[in-house]
Amino acid sequence: MATFSFQQRLIHRLMLQGPLLQDIGLLHGKMGIALFFFAYGKYTNCPVYTDIGEELLDDIWGQVHDELPYGFGSGLAGIGWGAEYLLQHHFIEGDGNAVCEEIDQRIMQINVTRLKDRSLETGLEGLFFYCSARMQGAEKQQNPNPFDIAYLNDLARINTCLATSDLSAFYRQYPVSLSSLIDTDLAEIDESNYLTVALGLKEGISGCLFKQIGK
Secondary structure (H helix, E strand, O other), X not given: OOOOOHHHHHHHHHHHHHHHOOOOOOOOOHHHHHHHHHHHHXXXXXXXXXXHHHHHHHHHHHXXXXXXXXXXXXXXXXXXXXXXXXXXXXXXXXXXXXXXXXXXXXXXXXXXXXXXXXOOOOOHHXXXXXXXXXXXXXXXXXXXXXXXXXXXXXXXXXXXXXXXXXXXHHHHHOOOOOOOOOOOOHHHOOOOOOOOOOOOOOOOHHHHHHHHOOO
């Protein structure tokens, strides 16, 4: 009888337990797992994995509500960034401004000039990643900039990479790429701990598998 490879066991755990997660966010929850299954479906040319990604994405959108935090790790900014990742890498189709309109409005309510938290997961760094992804997506789709000039000016006041006349430096600093977000060391997940290690992109199984397939 054929036995599962270690990679297959990791994927099997994601398939079984990913849909049960309460966290729907990017770095620790369902959105990161959905990104993996879309990528793995393309990598293996197997639509079963893409179908899993689509089911997770539908579940995520069904759970988005006004009470979610705005943060990148487990909140709206990360969920919106994940949607832009899927759109810009052609895993799904759609109009980014329409898909993320409600998230954009919520993000613009945050007074970034008074925000002291500069972290990726809950603070300014995550907002920069989100705004960069949304503006890049809007440009590629020839849509209007999703953020008004007052918000862009506030961002430029606190981030020297952002010049409203030339966004290229800002885009380079905050790319729509997972490589700058995944820090999982493959050696840290092995036969002894894979049943208890986290499932998400950050220090979890999804991040480990993304590295294995070179995404």
